[in-house]
Amino acid sequence: GENVEQHPSTLSVQEGDSAVIKCTYSDSASNYFPWYKQELGKRPQLIIDIRSNVGEKKDQRIAVTLNKTAKHFSLHITETQPEDSAVYFCAAHNQAGTALIFGKGTTLSVSS
Amino acid sequence: GAVVSQHPSWVICKSGTSVKIECRSLDFQATTMFWYRQFPKQSLMLMATSNEGSKATYEQGVEKDKFLINHASLTLSTLTVTSAHPEDSSFYICSARPLAGGPNEQFFGPGTRLTVL
Secondary structure (H helix, E strand, C coil): CCCEEEECCEEEEECCCCEEEEEEECCCCCCEEEEEEECCCCCCEEEEEEECCCCEEEECCEEEEEECCCCEEEEEECCCCHHHCEEEEEEEECCCCCCEEECCCEEEEEEC | CCCEEEECCEEEECCCCCEEEEEEECCCCEEEEEEEEECCCCCCEEEEEEECCCCCEECCCCCCCCEEEEEEECCEEEEEECCCCHHHCEEEEEEEEECCCCCCCCEECCCEEEEEC
């Protein structure tokens, strides 16, 4: 089945810096790659997603890039703010094309 | 729109008892619901896929006799943890895929914190 690897597991940046989180996936048939932000004890919140027919998508300070050939995708957060501090998960569809398989998560800490 | 609720939000039970967790799609119908388990500081692990009117599909390593899933209607799926033990203590999160939504849409419930003493 699908396997999603995520790096780094922790990331500390200064306010205003950029943060990049990278994921790789194993199933070349996967076609949907969302990113979630999860605060402690809360549900994951979708922050951006990308489908396999595009290479990049941007929404204000957040962008995602996808390299299908290399089977990796990345989350880019620019001008980070303390409120960006949370755990971020990448995900991909599994072989059935329905359930999401998650990476292990990245704890982002933004210090002011 | 697209709200998913879970009940209860937290539960504490004694070892050996059974606990039922409900997942409801409040303003849409869901043919498919997913159950995830999340241990502290870990990722969401898919436990099973629940389809309305049929048996759930369990991921490898998840005991179907221990984690009973019932998807009796297009708005409700239940997860029953039978004979719960302390190692079952976790955050259980469901998500629901809308009947009329796009192929990638799914919406998460707020989660249920289970503590087994």
